[in-house]
Amino acid sequence: MLTVFGSIALDTTRTPFETKERILGGAATYASMAASFFVPVSLIGAIGNDFPDKYYTQLGNKMDIKGLKRFNDQKTFFYDSTFDFDLSHRTTNITELNVIENFEPIVPAEYKNSKFIYLANNDPEQNIKIIDSFNSPELIVCDTIEYWIQNKKNSVISMIEKTNGVVINDQEARLLCNNSNLVKCGKQLLSYGPNFAIIKKGEHGVLLFIGDDVVPIPGYPLESVTDPTGAGDSFAGGFMGYLISKSKNHLIDDLALVKESILMGSVMGTFAIEEFGIHGLMRITSENILDRYDKYKKLLHV
């Protein structure tokens, strides 16, 4: 079982072509949805009194949501943003933390033996507490965001020290490591202690740092993007889910499997951004996923 902890949001997303209001979003939503195609997932998070039953049901159909706590005196985390014409730059219009601001996450008893943990973009201090709540996790992977790097940099590093892997985007890596060269950033991330680091570069793919290897993996070439929201989170969920589902043991000692899991993560990211919100992940089948994965792998063969 993979336990995902992170934000569940209501997103208002505006592109030059269409606007969708208060749709289901959040880092944990995308990551857990993507992972659920490969492994049983359990979700830890908080929602408010405005969270539609329909979304609650959509999450519940895909995963265990005993850890999803509803607070009837508060509102759900809300994020309103606008993409530019190229869908490459996003401007934040409104961020209302609401229920997640002072959330004290509790790991349900049934989740405590979870071996695999993915920590989406939460407060690193919350993440450190969560890590210590599990009995004997085998693989802990975290992401983080600019906000925490700017406000709690030391806690971000302490969190990374407690993980097996970090998945982070290029701008965040540069900010955290104070270096513009991504190869140097990746090596610095490894120096904090995790077994691997993955720097996400959007459409340009990722750089994987593991042992002494620096492995570049290009993105899947996609012609039609509708809503880039959730690409990186779906990548992380797909990566974790596939890795866990295929590994017998020693999860991160098998470089070939780690690379394949990155391809699968990228595939899940492409499905996420072809439609608004989670619709791209909701409408696909395992067959769609494997078809794209096989095509991608074949393209990359040299």
Next chain:
Amino acid sequence: MLTVFGSIALDTTRTPFETKERILGGAATYASMAASFFVPVSLIGAIGNDFPDKYYTQLGNKMDIKGLKRFNDQKTFFYDSTFDFDLSHRTTNITELNVIENFEPIVPAEYKNSKFIYLANNDPEQNIKIIDSFNSPELIVCDTIEYWIQNKKNSVISMIEKTNGVVINDQEARLLCNNSNLVKCGKQLLSYGPNFAIIKKGEHGVLLFIGDDVVPIPGYPLESVTDPTGAGDSFAGGFMGYLISKSKNHLIDDLALVKESILMGSVMGTFAIEEFGIHGLMRITSENILDRYDKYKKLLHV
């Protein structure tokens, strides 16, 4: 024999760490130097009365320079630019076209049977004339730059129609095709007639468009960059040189070889930018090149 036509320059290159004045540069210089490791190269270009004998000798040691014409009443093309702290953005300080402004290139009789032609960043109308001067070329590849797209867009397209392949960077592709999505740009480039198109994305590698395939190939991860000048030109030269040296016939029907040639092009680009000017290409051996190529290919294996 590969014939290269394009600019030979004196570059003044300023980085936050060091400045080098009036060093040997230009698109044709980098491309021909990189290609010369793999095939005999002949160069067509123009230099002025200020072109140092030392540089003339450096070129002559690597390739046939019967097509390199010195004009004693003019000065060499001069380009002065400054890189920012990240070495990712370049500001042009001075561009003096000088001898290349009204150059009427002539293909020496000895070059007319050349089967392989690479046209670096020259005036597309000059390039079209050059193409028509060869007897029976088998592979013609061109690059272009923003200046020509903005000033002679129709001629750029007419030039591409006469080639087998186009190698162009991402910003130029977006400008030429008036589309922000690179997959759409690549397909549009193919619609002009060439057998393949390669869109260069700097450190992020390239997208290859050939037949119905869109192949993403990541860049070689490089930790130390000294002077990014010439990366794309060295890529093109290495790509052409390797492709020609390894192909028996039907040069661009062998997708595996085209991919390998792209890897070799990327390798030559990395050597170019590790040192100022052409020094990175001057100091390496075939063994250095093959070592990096093998390491790169191994990293990319999935």
